[in-house]
Amino acid sequence: MNNSQHVLGTESIGKLLLKYSVPAIIGMMVNALYNVVDRMFIGNIPGVGPLAITGLGVTMPIMTIILAFGMLIGVGSATNISIRLGQKRKEEAESIIGNAISLSVIIGILITVIGILFSNSILKAFGASDATLVYAKAYISIILFGSVFNILGMMFNNIIRGDGNPKLSAIIMTVGCATNIVLDALFIFGFNMGIQGAAFATVISQAVTALWGISYYLRGKSNLKFRKSSLKLNKNIIKAICAIGSAPFAMQIAASMIQVLNNQALSTYGGDLSIGAMATISSIAMIFLMPSFGLVQGMQPIVGFNYGAKNYDRAKKTFIISVLASTSFFVVGALVIQIAPQVLVGMFNKDAELMNITINGLRKYTLALPMIGISIVGTNYIQSTGRAKMAMVLSLLRQVIILIPMILILPKFLGLDGVWFAQPTADAISSILTAIVIFKEFRSYEKTEDKLEEINAI
Secondary structure (H helix, E strand, C coil): CCHHHHHHHCCCHHHHHHHHHHHHHHHHHHHHHHHHHHHHHHHCCCCCHHHHHHHHHHHHHHHHHHHHHHHHHHHHHHHHHHHHHHCCCHHHHHHHHHHHHHHHHHHHHHHHHHHHHCHHHHHHHCCCCHHHHHHHHHHHHHHHHCHHHHHHHHHHHHHHHHCCCHHHHHHHHHHHHHHHHHHHHHHHHHCCCHHHHHHHHHHHHHHHHHHHHHHHHHCCCCCCCCCHHHHCCCHHHHHHHHHHHHHHHHHHHHHHHHHHHHHHHHHHHHCHHHHHHHHHHHHHHHHHHHHHHHHHHHHHHHHHHHHHCCCHHHHHHHHHHHHHHHHHHHHHHHHHHHHCHHHHHHCCCCCHHHHHHHHHHHHHHCCCHHHCHHHHHHHHHHHHCCCHHHHHHHHHHHHHHCHHHHHHHHHHHHCHHHHHHHHHHHHHHHHHHHHHHHHHHHHHHHHHHHHHHHHHHC
């Protein structure tokens, strides 16, 4: 075991979280900016901005499905690597890398083929109208061709960090985002490519991150070594990746389902522009959610290693610090949204009607933001200990089990406001239930330690 893995069990938790989470937060913010920047540029295309950003909103469920597979492989691989390193099984950790690469390529190709063949039917089912279909198809057709790069990029972002090089992971993502921003401006406004320019910019920048990740392992500078023989899929490794990656995968698939239901409800109660409003609202929410998602990604190798080594006190301390930091992010975000929503919304579109709908929705949609730190951190903590089924249930609470009934019921009584209020209602209830699960988890550690003390006394 090299020093970068050994410190997970010995160094100060605060220092470890800074070391692993800050680069992860940067990486997640950068990843979010791929979509956020696209929406900013597209929303400001002269003459067609409102319809174009609505068309983009229709494609969100497809983008989320691609993200789901990236997280399935990336989080599943990285967490398995961390747990095996904690158990001093380095060769098994190394064998995961090649399998993750092969799985990413295979799934990426399948998504491209299925998406292109059935794009019209899928987009109409996801809420596209005759007015917005042309924009949605122009964008997503190009994005689908880059699915392999998209998934590979997310996968490498996770495993390079789990490999003990979080700084490089953040650098790769930052360069990819900077490439996307520059190319967005060049293609959309310089070459007048419109919404297609945004899609080309995204795919090219994702290719940069994927190829950089591959080169890191091919050049042999990584802590864990890549072997060509590990590219051959191993049934047990795939099962292990999917078992742990299934929780974030389920969360993202559920998010895609919610986006479809939201689009249908928004279209019914608010028309095309409300779908465009939701595209902006989700972008703004993403900006404030990403620090917490980055924090828990940095938390995962620390919790996974210490849980695997039975250092339960260090695992608990990591959780507590992560919850406090995450909640701080969300409190600040909630204050900014409630005090100055027009500043945030104005970055995406200047159309007066669309701005009014968006500001009203944003304030209501994010009401429970200060509470959800416990839900996000708690779910990822349980996932990091290898309890995939419980983590999946917790993730589905917020995204499916509670949210779907809220989307279906509240609009019948509150109209468009019911769509906005559905998410904070689900956030509040799921946070309370997650807190109960975490409390019971920690109590189980105390019982285990008491039994060990009794055995040692004998």
